[in-house]
Amino acid sequence: MKLSTGIKILLADDEPHILQFLELGLSNEGFDVRTAPDGAAALELALDFRPHMAILDVMMPEMDGFEVVERLRKSGAQIGVIMLTAKDEVENRVKGLWLGADDYMIKPFAFDELLARIQARLRNQFPLLIGAVTHGPIRIDDQRKEITYHDQILELSPTEYELLKFIVLNHGIVLSKATILNRVWGYDFGGEENIVEVYVRSLRDKLGDKEHKLIRTLRGVGYRVDL
CATH class of the missing domain: 1.10.10.10 (Winged helix-like DNA-binding domain superfamily/Winged helix DNA-binding domain)
Incomplete structure (x- = not known):
């Protein structure tokens, strides 16, 4: 059994090829993965699915990643959040972190690095899972x-x-x-x-x-x- 078995991850991105790539990779690692194509769907799914981790794109229709993470924090959900962005701008990273994101990654990124960051957040936030x-x-x-x-x-x-x-x-x-x-x-x-x-x-x-x-x-x- 993989150590990631039973760990739930929510992916939210409006680019289908990114969602498919990440879903396949994380599922192969043993994670229970659900996906959402926009921010509103991500928030609704998060409250129902109750994932341990959420990987959120910043720029999404309906509701951007900033608003999703802000609402998740206000709901009291215990969830690690990694935000993805194509913009290498300090102000975006600072805003996301102030709203409650735990980490930030700039697109394009290596899957192995994302996996390492997910595992680091899980060790810190959900030690009982391992x-x-x-x-x-x-x-x-x-x-x-x-x-x-x-x-x-x-x-x-x-x-x-x-x-x-x-x-x-x-x-x-x-x-x-x-x-x-x-x-x-x-x-x-x-x-x-x-x-x-x-x-x-x-x-x-x-x-x-x-x-x-x-x-x-x-x-x-x-x-x-x-x-």
Whole structure:
């Protein structure tokens, strides 16, 4: 199995031959690839497909790459963004980076360089995709979908797994219920915020966190994991 298996990439460019070339190359590397011919389609696809990486051309019809990356960042989507442009102008690169792009490439470019930049972003932004991560007494193995606490595997439902993974990876940061709902249940979740309390209570039981020293509640603000 290739290390890229299961990693989702969105490609957006209004030049069909570039889309076809990149789609073929990245698919052969094992990535799950979806394509969009313009900015509006890219944004819609991103919110549904939830890719780990987006490769966006700057100059596209309907909506340019700048607006796409700006809207993606405002949506709270956790996604790495590499922007492509035929213009070797500093002001374009600066604008893209200020709006939330992670990297920039000037056309034409070598496929191997793009692949290296994608892998660099994934290592930095999604370390769990390429191996297990340990924080204090908690070890998260995303390949096996297992979380261990003091070397004991926790029996977790899929949602409990995603919730514990999210709050542990953001340990030390206060997370509001709204943020947790958006990142764990999805931006289109139509239920009540109280569902977060129910799942946090269950996690505390499974972690033996009766005194709430691991998952702390900050009343009126949210939750924070202390490791």
